[in-house]
Every structure is written in structure tokens, then in C-alpha cells.
Amino acid sequence: MMSTLEMIDQQVHPAVGEWELPAFVEESAMPSREGDRVIQYREALREAMSEEMRRDQRVFLIGEEVAQYNGAYKVSQGMLEEFGEKRIIDSPISESGFAGMCIGAAMYGLRPIVEFMSWSFSLVAADPILNNAPKMLYMSGGQWGCPIVFRGNDGAGGQLGSTHSWCVEALFANVPGLKMAIPSNPYDAKGLLKTAIRDPDPVFFLESERMLGDKAHVPEEEYYVPFGRARVCREGDAVTLVSFGRPVQFCMEAAGQLAGEGIECEVLDMRTIRPLDIDSVIESVRKTGRVVVVDQSWPFAGISSEVITQVCERGFDWLDHQPVRVNAADVPTPYAKELESAYLPNTERIVAAVKKTVG
Amino acid sequence: MTAMVKTRGGAGAGLSAGLSDDVVIGWLRDMVLIREFELRTMSAYQQAKIGGFCHIYIGQEAAVVGTFGAVEHDDPVVTAYRDHGHALARGMSPDVCMAEMFGKITGCAKGKGGSMHMFDRPNWLFGGHGIVGAQTPMGAGLAFGARYEWEVMGRGKKKVCLCYLGDGALNQGALHEAMNMAGILSIPVIYIVENNGYSMGTAIDRGTTMADKLWKKAEAYGIEHRTIDGFDVCSLYDEFRPFVDVLRDEQRPGFVDLKTYRYQGHSMSDPQKYRTKEEVAGHQEKDCLDRHAHHLMSERGCLSEDAFKEMQKDAKEQVKEAVAFAEGSAAPTVEGELYSDVYANPQKNLSPVRDYAHGTKNPLQ
Ligand SMILES: Cc1ncc(C[n+]2csc(CCOP(=O)(O)OP(=O)(O)O)c2C)c(N)n1
Ligand SMILES: [Mg+2]
Numbered sequence: 033m034m035s036t037l038e039m040i041d042q043q044v045h046p047a048v049g050e051w052e053l054p055a056f057v058e059e060s061a062m063p064s065r066e067g068d069r070v071i072q073y074r075e076a077l078r079e080a081m082s083e084e085m086r087r088d089q090r091v092f093l094i095g096e097e098v099a100q101y102n103g104a105y106k107v108s109q110g111m112l113e114e115f116g117e118k119r120i121i122d123s124p125i126s127e128s129g130f131a132g133m134c135i136g137a138a139m140y141g142l143r144p145i146v147e148f149m150s151w152s153f154s155l156v157a158a159d160p161i162l163n164n165a166p167k168m169l170y171m172s173g174g175q176w177g178c179p180i181v182f183r184g185n186d187g188a189g190g191q192l193g194s195t196h197s198w199c200v201e202a203l204f205a206n207v208p209g210l211k212m213a214i215p216s217n218p219y220d221a222k223g224l225l226k227t228a229i230r231d232p233d234p235v236f237f238l239e240s241e242r243m244l245g246d247k248a249h250v251p252e253e254e255y256y257v258p259f260g261r262a263r264v265c266r267e268g269d270a271v272t273l274v275s276f277g278r279p280v281q282f283c284m285e286a287a288g289q290l291a292g293e294g295i296e297c298e299v300l301d302m303r304t305i306r307p308l309d310i311d312s313v314i315e316s317v318r319k320t321g322r323v324v325v326v327d328q329s330w331p332f333a334g335i336s337s338e339v340i341t342q343v344c345e346r347g348f349d350w351l352d353h354q355p356v357r358v359n360a361a362d363v364p365t366p367y368a369k370e371l372e373s374a375y376l377p378n379t380e381r382i383v384a385a386v387k388k389t390v391g
Numbered sequence: 392m393t394a395m396v397k398t399r400g401g402a403g404a405g406l407s408a409g410l411s412d413d414v415v416i417g418w419l420r421d422m423v424l425i426r427e428f429e430l431r432t433m434s435a436y437q438q439a440k441i442g443g444f445c446h447i448y449i450g451q452e453a454a455v456v457g458t459f460g461a462v463e464h465d466d467p468v469v470t471a472y473r474d475h476g477h478a479l480a481r482g483m484s485p486d487v488c489m490a491e492m493f494g495k496i497t498g499c500a501k502g503k504g505g506s507m508h509m510f511d512r513p514n515w516l517f518g519g520h521g522i523v524g525a526q527t528p529m530g531a532g533l534a535f536g537a538r539y540e541w542e543v544m545g546r547g548k549k550k551v552c553l554c555y556l557g558d559g560a561l562n563q564g565a566l567h568e569a570m571n572m573a574g575i576l577s578i579p580v581i582y583i584v585e586n587n588g589y590s591m592g593t594a595i596d597r598g599t600t601m602a603d604k605l606w607k608k609a610e611a612y613g614i615e616h617r618t619i620d621g622f623d624v625c626s627l628y629d630e631f632r633p634f635v636d637v638l639r640d641e642q643r644p645g646f647v648d649l650k651t652y653r654y655q656g657h658s659m660s661d662p663q664k665y666r667t668k669e670e671v672a673g674h675q676e677k678d679c680l681d682r683h684a685h686h687l688m689s690e691r692g693c694l695s696e697d698a699f700k701e702m703q704k705d706a707k708e709q710v711k712e713a714v715a716f717a718e719g720s721a722a723p724t725v726e727g728e729l730y731s732d733v734y735a736n737p738q739k740n741l742s743p744v745r746d747y748a749h750g751t752k753n754p755l756q
Contacts, residue, residue: 048735089544118543124575129528129568136532136552139517140467142539159525159565168518172510173500174732174753176517208742209733232735260740307740342743 047169048177048232049090049141056258063251065219074107074244076218077183080225081108081145083254085115088143091229094121094130095147095184104149105185105244127153131182132160138180139168143229148184151238152198165234166209181228183237186214187278187328188365190242191372197365199329201277204236205305205338211259212305214238216280218248220303223257231259240278260307264316268296271386272316274339275326276302279358279377283326286382295390305335313339314347321352322389326377331359353389358382406632407625412693418460418624419687419694420702422452422680425476427706428485429655431714432475432492436659440718441492444521445506448476450654453679454585455480455555457627458649461635462553467515467533469526470555472507473585473653474519477555481514485713487754495720497754502723503732513755523590524563527582530554531569531644534580538642551639552580559590561599561608573644574612581638581645582609585621591657592665609646621651622679625686651679727751 071079085091092115093108099122102109112120123130127148134144148154154161161182169177188197205212211233215221221239228235265280266287273283280301287297298316302309317323323343327336336357343355361375407415429449435441448455455476459468470477478488483499491498492506500510509519517533520526534552541547560566561584573580584605588595596602609616615638619630631647638645652674656663687694723729731750734741741747 051735053736092539092543118539121576124568124571126568126572128565129531129572132525132528132565133532133535133569133572136469136517136529136534137536137539138532139529140533140536140540142536159522160528163522164520164525164529169735170732171500171504171508172512172518173498173503174750175500175510175512175755177735179735211734211741260738307738308743310740310743338743345743 047172047174048179051179051230051232054227054230054256056256059261059263063253063255065249067249067251069249069252070247071218071250072244073218073221073239073246074105076222076250077107077225077239078109078111079250080222080229082111082114084226084229085119090141091143091145092119092121093145093147094123094134096123096125096149098122098147103147105241107244108147127157128160131157132164134180135160135164135168135178138178139176143179145181145183145229148182150189150196150198150241151184151186151200152196154182154184154200155198162204162207166207170209177232178234179232181225181235181237183225183239185241186238187240187242188372188376191367191369193367194364199360200236201238201305202329202334205335210234210236210306212236212238213259213303214277214305215303216243216277216301218246218250220257220263220301222250223255224259224303227256227259230256238277243278257303259304260309262303262309262312263301264298264312265301266297266299268298269319270295271297271322271324271389272313272320273297273299273324273326273382273386274302274313275300276305276335277328279326279328282377282379282382285379286386289379289383290386295386297386308339308342310339310342310346313343314350317343317347318350321350323351324356324358324382324385324389326358326382328360328377331357331362334359356385356389358385405629407628412691414460415625415691416687416694418456419680419683419699420706421456421480422624422683423703423706424485424709425452425455425479426680427703428479428488428710428713429475431710432489433655433659435489435492435714441506442494443505443507444472445492445659446473446657447653447655447659448473450674450679451585451587451621451651452476453624453627453683454583454621454649454651457621457624458553458583458631460628461632462551465515466550467517467537467552468555469517469530469533469552470519471523471526471557471560472519472521473557474507474509478509478511478516478519481511481516483509483511483514483516485710486716489710489713489717490720493717493720494722495717496723496728496751497716497720499755501728501750501753503728511755524556524560524565527554527556527560527563527566528569530582531573531578531580534573534578535576538579549639549642550579551635553583554580555583555585557590558584558586558588558595558599559593561605570609570612570614570644570646574614577643579638579642579644581635581647583647583649585651586648587651587653589653589657589665591661594665605648606646614644614646616646616648618648619650621649622677622682624679624683
């Protein structure tokens with residue numbers, strides 16, 4: 033006999049029009065991350081969007097300067113030529129207006145990709161992206177969902193000062209109804225963005241201006257990276273380093289340094305924040321007994337607080353040291369080079385945090 | 392629906408005179424139903440059967456009925472929180488509408504939305520939105536979606552979206568961003584300002600520039616506009632219908648300053664210190680419902696007084712049943728509904744406390 037909840041769960045939502053998730057495979061069955069088809073992070077994003085736009089006519093891209101200018105950061109370069117101005121749309125500088133408009137279009141049955149030049153500018157669109165998109169399905173009692181991707185640069189760009197350096201993950205991930213992905217490399221950027229476009233729920237996709245030029249092998253063949261599955265980037269048994277987005281790179285650097293001193297860190301790239309693959313974190317903590325969370329947003333009520341709370345709730349008995357977090361400094365983002373680099377979670381601070389837990 | 396008549400429109404063109412009696416009598420029936428429904432809503436609210444904020448539509452019935460009369464059933468519609476009239480006139484059953492306000496599983500949003508958030512998928516009503524102005528970019532998006540469907544995907548047909556807003560929403564930035572985009576991208580959304588002269592206690596000229604020339608706001612965005620009297624449903628239709636037809640055909644936006652008036656307070660908790668009883672009475676003298684009833688009975692002569700009385704009796708009966716239906720319905724269960732309809736694709740680990748699920752089927756599906 034099925035329980036009521038299981039029976040309810042069998043029902044398919046008509047709320048988001050037709051949708052079908054791609055077939056996801058185990059990490060070990062994914063195409064190789066090694067190879068010589070080396071492209072930039074921005075090109076990986078472009079490939080993801082273009083492939084999905086070829087597959088599904090409902091998908092379109094809108095944002096400031098995405099069409100004729102080829103993208104403020106050249107992510108959408110050449111897409112206007114391939115898809116035309118009806119599907120690659122230059123919008124006026126009206127974040128609230130075009131985000132809200134695309135929510136209507138998503139409810140109508142389309143699959144919008146909304147590019148924010150920077151997530152910092154999405155704050156003027158707070159009402160549509162937080163009050164409408166993630167709540168539509170619930171508020172309409174399951175009648176209309178909102179299959180939409182909001183994407184753009186997140187985090188400190190490079191001496192842009194406080195207004196332009198927002199890390200929105202902590203602020204926005206607080207809202208139920210949305211999903212959030214934050215890739216740290218070109219391979220995952222492509223695979224996660226393709227999944228985001230296929231997913232029937234609103235996805236907040238956080239890129240980084242500082243990573244757009246990063247290069248890595250991205251396979252020719254099609255692949256999708258599932259949400260809610262962290263990647264073990266480096267194995268170790270001394271400390272679990274949990275991170276997401278750009279700071280994963282700093283964690284890898286730190287782990288390399290620490291290995292030279294005989295401290296083997298296990299580095300986990302969460303890849304999505306909501307869903308959060310806490311199972312993989314706990315599995316690792318069972319082995320290491322120590323956890324350091326590296327989070328580029330502010331410490332107060334941040335993602336690191338959430339990860340640590342969940343570790344305590346689910347893996348308290350495995351801990352040999354209290355959890356430690358490394359965040360951006362708890363101040364508005366400064367301009368001066370020296371201040372900005374001290375503000376960000378960097379390799380040095382991660383090394384120090386790890387040593388604290390093993391010391 | 393009448394055949395498409397290409398005229399310049401305007402008062403006196405009398406398009407409504409060419410409609411069948413059934414259609415214009417149907418309008419009166421809708422208006423009577425909305426009024427009776429709202430009277431019942433008020434008493435249910437006073438008995439604390441309905442919670443939260445609740446905004447009554449009485450006085451404005453012709454606005455929604457006359458404009459809906461000019462569009463197709465599958466043209467998308469979106470509105471603000473004063474939305475019971477829109478829901479009923481679009482065809483939502485009074486039972487389902489009342490049940491939503493009572494917070495029952497049989498409501499249009501299974502009791503998860505309430506008075507301000509009426510959604511009806513089969514009737515192309517995309518909400519009921521509680522944040523002033525929030526629906527205005529969305530309306531542009533619904534029209535954008537419809538246009539994209541036939542233009543890019545080569546299916547569907549030319550549609551317009553009716554996006555209703557209060558006069559207070561004229562001062563929300565979202566509307567101005569949306570109008571600019573509708574202008575630039577030539578999106579067939581029609582902004583209908585249900586101008587009842589007040590946003591809560593603020594008379595329009597205290598909060599809005601050019602209050603007697605609202606069309607200037609549309610002009611700033613290159614959007615064609617009309618200023619229409621919303622007290623006479625026939626003349627409203629006569630002016631609105633040709634406007635809609637052209638906008639649909641040419642696929643571009645429109646703006647209507649639709650003059651109307653609400654008789655009740657802003658919401659159920661409004662002592663109405665900002666206006667006089669005389670002012671309200673003055674408007675009630677040109678009541679849209681009385682006026683249309685009079686027109687049908689005395690001028691057009693297609694409705695007998697008995698038939699009108701019968702119509703009122705039916706409506707009373709219908710809304711009484713709606714209350715009984717709502718009262719007799721079950722509340723949504725915590726197990727089935729609290730954690731459902733949050734995600735269309737509820738995955739593991741989306742929440743630290745428990746997994747999400749799909750909810751029970753919506754009553755309107
Ligand atoms: C963004 C926002 N600010 C304030 C409110 C509170 N509020 C609800 S209705 C209202 C007045 C709006 O008046 P109007 O747009 O003329 O619509 P009407 O009530 O007359 O139908 C206000 C201020 C709100 N819901 N949303
Ligand atoms: Mg008003």
C-alpha cells in the first residue's frame with residue numbers, strides 16, 4: 033500500500049508546460065574532464081545556451097547588451113547571428129521590468145534565460161525574482177510554475193567597490209522555491225547551465241567575472257551535470273574543505289600547499305547550493321572528523337552557517353574539532369587592492385583555518 | 392463573440408447594439424453575480440470566515456465585464472489584488488473562489504493564495520497579485536509569450552494580454568519599465584488602469600501627477616491610449632472593442648484610463664475618513680449595474696423586470712451555495728499541502744528540514 037504522500041507524489045505538474053529532464057549518469061560515467069578541447073568558461077556558458085536553444089525553440093536569451101554588443105562580457109558572442117533578434121534580445125536597463133516580463137513569459141510557456149550583467153544589479157529586481165518567480169507555483173496552488181534561469185556575474189569582480197561586488201548566494205538562497213547553481217570551472221559551468229535550462233523550476237545561476245576567462249577541457253559530446261551532487265576535487269583524510277564557486281580554486285591551492293606539509297585535505301565543490309549535497313559532506317566528515325567551509329559571501333547568516341548547521345545536525349558525533357568557516361570580511365567590499373584581497377577568502381586564510389583544526 | 396467589425400469606434404458607434412441580446416444580458420448577469428458575491432464576501436469576512444486582507448469590487452463591475460467582453464477566452468489576463476470580479480467574470484466558479492478565501496482545499500489555489508491571489512488556468516487568469524504594480528511587467532511577459540509563440544514557434548495566434556492595475560500602481564517603477572519595454576519591443580499588452588480615484592486613502596491628485604491626463608504617461612512611451620468612462624458597460628465596450636481589435640491586429644501595446652469608482656472602503660478595514668458620504672452617493676447614482684439594467688429593460692427592451700428579478704434571485708442563490716460549499720469543504724492538510732507545490736521538480740536536499748512533494752491535484756485542473 034502506498035502512503036498518501038507517495039500517492040500525491042505520483043502526480044505530474046501541468047504547471048510548467050512540457051518538460052523532461054535529461055538522463056543523468058553517475059560521476060564515473062561522465063565524459064572525461066581531461067582532454068585538449070580547451071575553452072574558456074564564457075564559451076562553455078555560450079555552448080550550453082546555444083545547444084539548448086537549438087534543442088528547444090521556447091528558450092530565448094534576454095539582457096542588457098546581449099545581442100548587438102555580443103554581451104557585456106562576451107558570453108553571448110555570436111548568438112545573435114545564429115538565433116536572430118527575436119530570440120537574442122537586447123533589453124533596456126530595466127532589471128525589474130525584464131525580469132518581471134520574463135516571469136510572465138515563463139508562465140505563458142516559454143523558457144527564458146535572463147542575463148544580469150551582474151547579480152549586483154539584480155537587487156533592483158528583488159520583487160520579481162524573489163517575490164514572484166519562486167512563489168508562483170505555491171501561490172497558484174500548483175497551477176503555474178516558473179521555468180526560468182537568471183544568470184550573471186556574482187562576487188567581487190576586481191576593484192569594483194561595494195555596489196558592484198555582491199555575493200547574492202546567502203541572501204537569495206534563503207527563499208524556498210528557487211534553485212541555485214554556482215560552478216567553479218568551465219566543465220561544470222556548461223553541464224550545470226544545460227541542466228538549469230532543462231529544469232522546470234526557477235534557477236539562480238551564479239557565475240563570476242573573475243572566472244570567465246578560465247580555460248579547461250570541455251568535452252565535445254553532450255553532458256548534463258545534475259543538481260545536488262557535489263564533486264570531490266581532491267581526496268584526503270585530514271580535513272574536509274567545503275566550498276562552491278570561485279573559492280574552490282583557492283581551496284585547491286591551499287590543499288596543494290598543505291599536502292607539502294603532510295596535511296591531506298579532501299576538497300568538495302558543492303556545485304549547487306540549493307539543493308545542497310549535504311550527504312557527500314557528511315560522508316567526507318565521517319572520514320576526516322574536521323570541516324572548514326569556505327564561502328565568498330558574508331559570514332552572518334550565510335551559506336557557511338547553513339552548511340555548518342547541517343553538519344552539526346547530521347554529523348555531530350563524527351566531529352573531532354568544531355567546524356570552522358572562512359568568509360569574506362564582514363564589511364562592505366573595499367576598493368583598494370590591498371584591502372580587497374584581504375577581504376576575500378584567499379589561500380592564506382584557508383591554510384590558516386585548516387591548521388587551526390588540525391593543530 | 393461578434394464578428395470582427397472594423398470601425399473607428401468611439402461613443403455612438405454603438406458596436407454593442409449589434410451584439411445579440413444573450414451577450415448583453417450575460418454582461419448584466421455577470422455584474423449581478425459579482426455584486427452579490429461581494430456582499431456575501433463582506434459578511435463572511437465580518438464573521439471571520441475569511442482572513443487577511445480583502446478588497447471588494449462593488450461599483451467597478453462594468454470595468455471588468457465590458458473589457459472582458461471585447462477579448463477572447465484564451466487571451467491572457469492578469470490583475471492586482473482586487474481580483475474577485477476578474478475571477479468570476481473570467482468564469483471561475485463562485486464556489487472555488489469563495490473556498491479560496493475560506494482557505495479550503497477546494498479553492499483555486501487550494502487555500503494557499505487567499506483573496507488577493509486568484510489564479511485560474513483553464514480561464515487564462517494568471518493571478519491576482521498582491522504587490523502593487525508587480526503584475527505589470529508580468530502582463531508584458533504574457534503578451535510577449537503569446538507573440539513569440541506565433542512569431543518564432545509558428546503556432547498559436549495573435550493575442551492581446553489584458554493587464555489590470557489600480558491608479559495607485561501608476562506610481563510604481565515596474566509599470567514604467569514595463570511600458571517602455573512594451574513600447575520598444577511592440578508587445579501586445581493592454582494596460583487597463585481601473586481608475587477609482589483613490590489608492591487606499593490617497594486621492595489620485597495627491598499622489599499622481601497629471602491626474603486628469605493619465606494618458607500622457609502612455610504617450611511618454613509611445614503607447615496608444617484611450618480614456619474611457621467605466622460606468623456604462625455598453626459605451627465602454629463600444630470604445631474598447633475597436634481599440635483591442637487594432638492592437639491585436641498590429642501587435643502593439645495600449646493603455647486605457649478607465650474611470651470607475653469603488654463604493655466600499657479600500658479593504659475591509661477602512662473607516663473612509665478621506666471622502667464624504669455625499670461623494671460616494673453621487674457615484675452610486677450612476678451605478679453601472681442599475682444603468683445597464685435600465686438600458687436593457689427600458690431602452691433596448693430585451694429584458695423584462697421579472698427576468699431581471701429572477702436573475703438577481705439566481706445570483707443570490709448561487710453565492711449562498713458558494714458559501715455553503717466553502718464552509719463544507721475541508722482545510723488543506725498539513726501533510727499533503729504545506730510542503731507541496733514549492734518545486735515542480737522537488738529534488739532531495741532542497742531543504743534542510745524535509746523533502747518537498749507534489750500536492751494534490753488542483754480543483755481547476
Ligand atoms: C509595493 C506595495 N506597496 C504598498 C502596498 C500596500 N497597498 C495595497 S493596495 C494599496 C493601494 C493601491 O491602490 P490602487 O492601485 O489605486 O488600487 P485600488 O485599491 O484602488 O484597486 C497599497 C498602498 C502593496 N500591496 N504593495
Ligand atoms: Mg485605486
